[in-house]
Amino acid sequence: MNKKMISTAVSHFGDPSFFTLFRSYSALGITNSTHLENLIHKRCKSGTLKLDEALGFFHSLIHARPMPSVWAFNHLIGSLSKMSHYSTVVSMLREMMRCVDFHPDVVTMTIAMKCYCRLNRVDLAFSVLAIILKRGLQPDAYTISTLLHGLCREGKSVDKAMGLFHSLKKLLEIGNVKPSVDCYNPLIDSLCKERRVDKALELFQDMINQDVQPDVVTYNCLFHGLCKSDRVEEAKEFFNDMIDRGISPCVYSYTALIDSLCKEDKSTEAISVFGLMTRKGIKPTVVTFNTLISGLCKFGQLKEGLQVLNNMIECGTLPDVVTYSTILDALCKERRTAEALNLLEAMSDTDVKPNIVTYNSLIYGLCHSGQWREATGLLNKMKVQGVLPDVVTFNTLVNALCKESRTKEALGLLGLMIQRDIKPNLMTYTSLLTAFCNTNQWEEATGLLKEMVSLEVFPDTLTINIVLNALAKKEMTVKAHETFKVAIGLLKTLQKLRVNN
Template identity: 30%
Template sequence: MYQPLGVHRLIYRTRIASYVKAGLIDYAVKVFDEMTLSECRVFGIDYNRFIGVLIRHSRFDLAHHYYSKMAPLGFSLSSFTYSRFISGLCQTKEFTFIDNLLKDMEKLHCVPDIWAFNIYLNLLFRENREESALEVFGRMVERGREPDVVTFTIIIDSLCKMKKFDAAVQFWLNMLDKGIRPDNKACVALAVGLCDGGQVDLAYELIIGVISGGLSEVSTLVYNALISGFCRAGRIDKALAMVSFMSRTGCKPDLVTYNVLLNYCCNEFMFEEAVKLLKKMECSAIEPDVYSYNQLLKAHCKANHPDKAYLFMVTKMVPKGFCDVVSYNTIIKAFCSISNNRRAYKLFEEMGRKGIAPDVVTFTILIKAFLREGNSDIAKKLLDLMAGMGLLPDRIFYTTIIDHHCKSGKVEMAHSIFCDMVEKGITPDVVSYNALINGFCKSLRVGEVMHLYEEMLQRGSFPDEVTYKLIIGALVRENKLSDACRVWDQMMERGLTLDRVNCKPKFWSILWLEYIIACLNCCYFIDTSSASFTNCNNGTLSAWWGWCFEVRCVKKICGLSSLLQQCQKSRIANDGFQALKSRCRCMASQILNVSKEMS
């Protein structure tokens, strides 16, 4: 009696396999349903195989359906099928279902294969689910799934991109402690991540450590990251030392290596060294590319020698076929920067004759220059030409127009263009916001300024020092000093100061006095407010005291200073507190009145 049932099961399996091979999955599903409803016995292996087929063909809904039928029958997926299921669901980002699968695996005391685990971990980090990723990592390790070098590379790369360098370094050290040799990809992730974050010394220490210890052989990518990091830090001596070191280890400098050094030399106006580098490249059988020549072109332009730059392009670049839109944009921008818009426009026309199509950058440079000149007719002509070519404005273009209208006092027009940019799906950056905030500040529209500030925070476009200077200055001018102090505190929490921003002495005097009052109102210790003074450099403090002397407040300031010193070590009594607060308010009012008279 059992023999015919076994034969039937074999027939069903053969039919399913033939349909799957022909890509007829829907027919295979019907046959599998027939098999489950027939008298022949269906085993767990049948479900495993068929669910695996459905996963391979991305039929995850059906895979979910048949998976839900397995538990009541006493069946379960194998660790391999679970792994395939998890990796497949990563394509559709079904996090809840994946988490349920992991919980089911935990009940069965099994863990996903390392490749599936790494795919899921990478997805979590890509989707900015850092906490979930680290939680899954910890849970898997506790259950016996040991990470490999790919696992650590994913984590290190992701943490570096999130600027969490301390955590990334900790995972790097953990990897070494486990005896896992970092491969080239792991070294690239660490070197590029740390160097991009300005942590070049730390990257150098860790990478050289594994190279010297014989733990890893790295490619030119790693060395180039370190060389680039040192160049960006202005430490050309260390960059050149890295070039020598990589040559000694048998890793020859490539085109990228030379271009990084060339970029540094050109930015620092080291023309002779740049020319020597070009010759050295040719001697090393490394042909300079268009980027190499554009760097030298940029150097001439930065030195305010656009005529030399144009001559260099015509004599050196054109014969080699290295002249492109970037080359022209560089020279056009240089002529515009010295207000020679006529020559810039002639170069624009020359581009057309030579068949080099201008891009959005070209139009942005020219339109900005002619608007600044007050020649709106040519600017309008360029804008129409740009639209006729089908070129869509980018964020920089919009920001340029917004900034021009704000500086021209046309804030409503600037705001309208800003809204149009957002509606077209172009996310404004901090420069875009600063341009519009500056316009509102000049128009004394503090309400709109604060609205934009809150919008920035919600959109994740974090304010910079310029943003805070504009906002705090506007609030101080409107005598909204408590709001100014609140924004100041938010700035300090982000680790920013106004030391690098040019602020007038009276701006500091009013703000610091009100900051003392705000601290007293919150019943802080005096040393909390005095600690904030350390965020100004000595020059700023000197300017502050100097201005106070100019408005003849020196005696009152000294009196306040003495009173503050008496209260530094303990909380002052209520009557003393009220007296100090009253004196501060009186002084702030006097200084504010004097500052208005001086404005």
């Protein structure tokens, strides 16, 4: 090999010393192949293996004669799979399968299945399963769990995944292999996310009957499902069951339980669980703190929420945009808008930038405190921060201006919404229509009605009643009266269409 070729290869594989290894191992016999296998095993376990280095090792393995053992290949492609180089692994596997002397085992094929699943090609993972069976290999519990994880991850029907699981369970029984907890977890998780908690509990019981020990992931999935279904007492029972089985709850377990307790206004219990968690030496995450702060603020316990915030900072956990937005919203609800504005300024001085939720909370609070000027002024601040207002932002401002009978400014905001490609909705039009009818601005009101009908903005009973009440007013012009009569018929038709759909 000439110097130019060596230089090119070195630039591709990165490390010159590695290239020396690559060149020497490619040319040596079985004894040194064993050394190569040991080196690969060592590098893979180190956690510092790089892609270029792995490609070099693979080239050495694939060209070595006699063919090195399958476990060396498995270590290499397994490490690359863990590093999310799925397409690279698939390419390697195709080259490996073309080698006459290469005999894959079930581990090799399971890695292939995992990569196909991660590439959202579960169909090809099933093809690999077919190859496993055709070659007379016995799929193990990990093989089955890989396929089930892929099905659930791709968003396929959980019922299909369940059907597959029961079919494959029979296959495992033939080989005297028991399903693992990883076979059950993706199914339980998917069922819980679909709010089919009773079905998930049935599967959990099947686990127990099969003498399969649940793990912390199993319980966390159940906590999530039970808490989202407002079955807090059952969640607490499973929490105790988890501890009785000798399974230590993790930060996610505690956070899920704290969340469910907060939603039921059981803040004392939530704080107690939080205390137990810290005494166990489990460090709360920012999500844990946010969950507790949100629960306290939601039920008017801002003072306690601020204490948790102080505790959070003392523990070295930095507040994020959710933390600040929650506190800011609670301040606004208590009409402490000056403090809320100060908090917004404090956020702007940190790496935590306000988002649309932050601004919408503040704008809502300012509007409900009669500070519509300050609220509309925040639109410019949002623009500077690169935060785009949404329909909620504009509706809050339009409604506030309409209540102040400042319909000209409200119409200006409507124009700005359309200019920014934000579609006005029923709330936008109802606020404006109410203001126009209350101030006898019939020309503007008729124009608005025509626009609503043309855009097929479906009215509700409130909107219909506003138009009907306006028709009864003596101040209405003849032209407006005729337009309103036609509009009321069209709006009622739209209302029926909405109900029927």
